[in-house]
Amino acid sequence: MGSYGIYIHIPFCPSRCDYCDFYTLTGCGQLFEPYTQAVIASLQTAPLPGGSRVDSIYFGGGTPTMLGAGRLTALLQALRQQYQVAPDAEITLEANPVALTLPMLQQLRAGGFNRISFGLQSSSAGQLQELGRTHTADGAAQAVALARQAGFLNISLDIMLGLPRQSVQEVLDTVEFCARQQVQHLSAYMLKLEENTPFAARYTETDIDEEVQREIYLAAARRLEELGYAQYEISNFAQPGYASRHNLKYWNCQEYLGIGPAASSFLEGRRFTFPRDIEAFLSAANPWQLPVEEGPGGDWEERVMMSLRLTQGLCRTDLLALFPGKAGEADALWGRAAPLMSAGLLTCTPERIVLTREGFLLSNSIIAHLLW
Ligand code: SF4
Numbered sequence: 001m002g003s004y005g006i007y008i009h010i011p012f013c014p015s016r017c018d019y020c021d022f023y024t025l026t027g028c029g030q031l032f033e034p035y036t037q038a039v040i041a042s043l044q045t046a047p048l049p050g051g052s053r054v055d056s057i058y059f060g061g062g063t064p065t066m067l068g069a070g071r072l073t074a075l076l077q078a079l080r081q082q083y084q085v086a087p088d089a090e091i092t093l094e095a096n097p098v099a100l101t102l103p104m105l106q107q108l109r110a111g112g113f114n115r116i117s118f119g120l121q122s123s124s125a126g127q128l129q130e131l132g133r134t135h136t137a138d139g140a141a142q143a144v145a146l147a148r149q150a151g152f153l154n155i156s157l158d159i160m161l162g163l164p165r166q167s168v169q170e171v172l173d174t175v176e177f178c179a180r181q182q183v184q185h186l187s188a189y190m191l192k193l194e195e196n197t198p199f200a201a202r203y204t205e206t207d208i209d210e211e212v213q214r215e216i217y218l219a220a221a222r223r224l225e226e227l228g229y230a231q232y233e234i235s236n237f238a239q240p241g242y243a244s245r246h247n248l249k250y251w252n253c254q255e256y257l258g259i260g261p262a263a264s265s266f267l268e269g270r271r272f273t274f275p276r277d278i279e280a281f282l283s284a285a286n287p288w289q290l291p292v293e294e295g296p297g298g299d300w301e302e303r304v305m306m307s308l309r310l311t312q313g314l315c316r317t318d319l320l321a322l323f324p325g326k327a328g329e330a331d332a333l334w335g336r337a338a339p340l341m342s343a344g345l346l347t348c349t350p351e352r353i354v355l356t357r358e359g360f361l362l363s364n365s366i367i368a369h370l371l372w
Contacts, residue, residue: 003055003086004048004267005249006079008039009260010064011278014096018132018202019160021194023262023276024062034282036071039259040078042287047267048257054079055086056256058094058246059113065095069104073111080112090115090154090245097143098135105150115244116147117156117185123177124170127163132198137177144181154242156185161220162213163191164203171216172223179227184242188220189235214361221357234309234360251306253298264294271297300326304333305367313347313354336370 012032013024025031057079064072072093079085092115093108105116122128123137135143140157147155157178161171178186190213193200221231229237236247249256258265261281264273272291274281281287300323307314316330323329337348345359345366359366 002254003053004083005056005058005246005254005256006048006054006083007246007256007258007263008057008059008064008075009258009263009274010035010059010061010067011261012061012066013063014066014098015134016132018130018198019191019194021197022062025278028278031278031282032067032071035260035278036067036075038282038287039075042259042281043078043082045286045288046082046257046259047265047288048083050082052083053086054083054089056090056092056245056249057085058092060092060094062094063096064093065100065104069107069111072108072113076112092117092156092244092246094119095143095147096135097140100143100146102146102150105147105152109151114152115154115156116152117158117187118143118147120157120174120178121160122163122170123174127166127170130163131160141177141181144183148182154185155181155183156187156244157181157183158187158189159220161188161190161216162208164207166212166216168212168215168219171220175220175223175227179224179229185236185238185244186224186229187236188217188224190217217361218357231311231357233311234363251309253303253306265291266297269296269298271295300329301371304371308353308355308363308367308370309360311354313352316351333370340366340369 009023011024012028013026015026057076059072076091091113093113094117097118097120118140120140121131121133125136128136144155159174159178191208193203193205224237225231228239230240231237232243233247233251236244238244255266257267258274261274261278262276264271271294273294274287274291280290284290303319303322304314316334319330320327334348334353337346337353340346341348344356345362346353346355355363355366
């Protein structure tokens with residue numbers, strides 16, 4: 001039996017960023033305690049049996065640090081009582097680089113959190129304002145320094161690529177800023193205009209120049225590599241030994257339990273997701289009756305799709321070990337991949353297909369072409 005991941009969604013933020021469509025609420029301090037207790041109570045009826053081995057726990061959001069160190073460590077303690085958390089488990093907390101103090105970070109570290117992920121997005125004051133972020137680059141640098149002082153030795157920063165009017169140089173400045181903070185991990189996501197967000201009202205797809213986005217992505221990835229951050233997935237880069245176990249569980253189709261409104265799970269071959277409704281989660285006698293079934297997970301298409309997001313790519317031996325009857329389909333897939341090599345979109349050997357960075361930029365259409 002393998003080890004599981006656990007994701008806890010904390011759906012609270014101090015304010016709403018203009019580009020964000022995550023399920024998160026503002027101005028709901030009165031819900032912090034009932035929500036903490038509801039998550040703890042939900043463990044008693046969770047579909048992951050008590051005593052299961054867990055090697056990755058991720059508190060995401062939202063802004064989990066809004067709950068305060070006491071509630072966050074109580075949640076982690078409840079997980080430890082319910083599950084067999086591996087001594088070397090990766091235990092991540094997402095954090096906004098504002099309103100963090102050294103005592104709070106020390107309490108979180110002492111409570112068992114060993115990885116922290118800050119949403120920086122940009123080191124440019126103008127872009128932070130445009131995104132609706134409330135922190136400054138200096139504030140983020142200070143938060144990283146405090147986290148390190150508190151004993152966090154595995155720190156990640158999120159940055160955003162391809163904002164309207166963003167230049168290659170601005171992104172490179174942000175990348176250099178991150179490297180100066182000596183963080184171990186970086187996630188660099190391309191901006192997506194999400195429906196019903198202020199950003200989607202302000203901009204249309206035509207405001208985003210695809211050629212500039214391409215240049216930004218390639219320049220950022222190249223510079224990150226020069227600075228010692230190896231790319232391991234389309235949007236993720238890490239110093240050696242610091243690839244995120246939580247992230248890799250998703251892309252390797254390993255099973256995990258997600259708790260809280262909007263959280264998804266993949267357990268016993270089933271995928272299911274809680275509705276985006278905190279009231280329903282708080283008032284349910286058994287919240288595990290709320291999730292919506294999303295069908296089987298880890299099938300052929302999903303394995304191909306997820307593997308091709310990774311820089312290690314799709315391995316024929318691994319694929320056929322999982323699907324021994326599909327050698328013919330693998331031949332067909334490899335046959336469709338080979339001609340894309342000359343366009344520089346992927347490399348293809350009899351054993352492995354790996355997308356290049358140019359290929360990552362077109363990953364959705366390449367994967368669709370290879371599968372169907
Ligand atoms: S802090 Fe994160 S989750 Fe909250 S609104 Fe901003 S982007 Fe969304």
